[in-house]
Amino acid sequence: MPSVHPEILIVGAGVVGLTTALMLAERGVSVTLLDRQLVGREASWAGAGMLPPGNAANADTPEARLRSYSHGLWPEFAADLTDRTGIDIGYHICGAIEVCAHDQQEEFHQLDTQWQAEGIRVERLSAQEVQQHVADMDGRFQNSLFLPDFAQVRNPRYLKALKAACLQRDVEILEHVQALDIHQKDGRISEVRVESRTLQFDRICFAVGAWSASLLQPLGFALPVKPVRGQIVQLQLPTQPFRCVIQLGRRYLVPRRDGLILIGSTEENAGFAKHTTTEGVAGLLDFAKSLVPSLAHAKVVHTWAGLRPGSPDELPLLGPVPEFSNVFIGAGHFRSGLQMSPATGTILADLMLGETPAISLDGLEAARFSSSATASLAGD
Ligand SMILES: Cc1cc2nc3c(=O)[nH]c(=O)nc-3n(C[C@H](O)[C@H](O)[C@H](O)COP(=O)(O)OP(=O)(O)OC[C@H]3O[C@@H](n4cnc5c(N)ncnc54)[C@H](O)[C@@H]3O)c2cc1C
Numbered sequence: 001m002p003s004v005h006p007e008i009l010i011v012g013a014g015v016v017g018l019t020t021a022l023m024l025a026e027r028g029v030s031v032t033l034l035d036r037q038l039v040g041r042e043a044s045w046a047g048a049g050m051l052p053p054g055n056a057a058n059a060d061t062p063e064a065r066l067r068s069y070s071h072g073l074w075p076e077f078a079a080d081l082t083d084r085t086g087i088d089i090g091y092h093i094c095g096a097i098e099v100c101a102h103d104q105q106e107e108f109h110q111l112d113t114q115w116q117a118e119g120i121r122v123e124r125l126s127a128q129e130v131q132q133h134v135a136d137m138d139g140r141f142q143n144s145l146f147l148p149d150f151a152q153v154r155n156p157r158y159l160k161a162l163k164a165a166c167l168q169r170d171v172e173i174l175e176h177v178q179a180l181d182i183h184q185k186d187g188r189i190s191e192v193r194v195e196s197r198t199l200q201f202d203r204i205c206f207a208v209g210a211w212s213a214s215l216l217q218p219l220g221f222a223l224p225v226k227p228v229r230g231q232i233v234q235l236q237l238p239t240q241p242f243r244c245v246i247q248l249g250r251r252y253l254v255p256r257r258d259g260l261i262l263i264g265s266t267e268e269n270a271g272f273a274k275h276t277t278t279e280g281v282a283g284l285l286d287f288a289k290s291l292v293p294s295l296a297h298a299k300v301v302h303t304w305a306g307l308r309p310g311s312p313d314e315l316p317l318l319g320p321v322p323e324f325s326n327v328f329i330g331a332g333h334f335r336s337g338l339q340m341s342p343a344t345g346t347i348l349a350d351l352m353l354g355e356t357p358a359i360s361l362d363g364l365e366a367a368r369f370s371s372s373a374t375a376s377l378a379g380d
Contacts, residue, residue: 007031008352009192009201011180011215013173015044015155015337016330017207018162019345025169027349032199033166034174040159043209044337046306048232048254048264049090049158050245051339053149058119062315062363067336068118069359070343074151077342084168087161090154090256096245097125097133099141099291104249112145121148134242136294150245152254155338184219188326203352205328210272210307212317212331221321224369225332227272227307230265231280235288235298237261242292250335251287253295261298263288266305276303310334316344317366319351328352329366 008024010017013035021033033039054068078091100108115122125144130137133146166173174194181193192199208215210227217223237259246253254262263284281303288295311317311332321327330348333340347357 007202009034009199009204011035011192011204011206012208012211013039013163013175014042014207014209015040015159015162015341016209016333016344016348017205018044018159018166019341020205020207020330020348021166021171021345022162022169023345023349024352025166025171027353029349029353030170030172031166032172032174032201034177034194034199036176036178038175039163039173040156043306043308044159045156046230046232046304047155047338048252048262049153049155049338050096050252050254051091051151051153052096052336053120053147053151055119056359058117062361063336064118065359066316066340066343066364069346070340071149073342073346078153081158081161081165085161085164087157087164089158089161091151091158092257093149093151094244094255095133096147096150096247097130098145098147099130099137099246099248100143101248102140105143107249108143108145115145115147122146123148133244134246134292136241136292137246138291138293146244152245153338154256158338180215182219184324187324189219189324190326203326203328205330205348205352207330207348209309209331209333209337212309212329216321216329219324219327221323221327222370223317223329223331223366224312225309225317226269228310228334229268229270229274229305230308230335231268231276231284231303231305232265233263233281233284233288233300234302234304235261235263235295236301237298241294246291248287248291251284253288253291260301261288261295267308272307274305274307276305280305308334309337312369313363316340316364317368318344318347318364319361319366322367322370331366 010033021031054071056068059065059068123146177194183191212225266280314334317332350357
């Protein structure tokens, strides 16, 4: 087959690769996006689709900057994607209740202080007020917070819409591309052989989620990204029993408008094993019943697990790889890749086109672990 020459090759078609491809294509850049399987079948498909709010005016940490940037982009981005593709991605503002367990008072107050300091709308709720949002909520939670601007998206539909929008913008999407033969020369990667075809390009972006370390290590770049398994149980009820997300620590219930409820999620270091376990599923079901006892009667329709791309500080790694003049990375989004995807795609597109992103990337640089990363991976 003849060689093709896109300006930019993106390896990995999860939410990071897809949003980056779309943002580039919208600016008239020719893009090829490839994945070793179908588009969007890994962590991005498995996630719960929660989109916490942000406030750019008071965002003074790397995480808050990226979250608030994305929060600002989401409403228009979601509306535009739905208009263009005709796919309802389920984006809506549903609110979220953060409940406080008896033994987690300190963490809960820290969270309250953090939301207040960021200037995010937050209301304190008594146990009776919680029951106005969730009629069957267990009465033991005396302190809760309500975040009215918390939103959600149905990520499988979001990924489908991103793929459709990419195709509308002439992004070339190559699925089931198994073997990558990557050639580096003089600090550049400008050719990748995939099966019977050679792809040549000006710049390349790796957006391969939990697989980043294994793909990049042979190129001499140690990226400390590791898989963190998350399991989810999906329940089905005849109608939506409550509208808002309920969170307790790092676990949550996410109600969809058609009566489905996601119970998430575990955080496990299980390597690349992507199966659910009896312990994980049982723990999630117990958690759900302990918050909303009537869920004991709900039908279990599905369970699944996904591999979050975890970094040492739980923050994404974005931008150029210093050892190369044309290589970029978008990885390590851990628990927030869906929320942060509109901002991530925009930033990576900016960087690859030599433009200055709208927010500071201090603390999010792809190379921030380069020296320590080599040592830590070598010890594994
Ligand atoms: C259970 C769970 C719940 C979550 N809940 C939320 C949530 O509520 N809100 C939120 O914002 N985030 C959530 N997340 C996190 C979010 O899903 C991730 O941060 C995000 O999906 C990461 O996107 P990604 O594109 O980097 O990775 P992925 O979606 O994993 O995509 C990486 C892609 O690279 C491809 N690939 C890998 N190796 C190669 C190779 N050698 N060649 C070609 N392609 C390759 C893979 O096939 C895959 O398609 C959750 C995650 C999980 C698992």
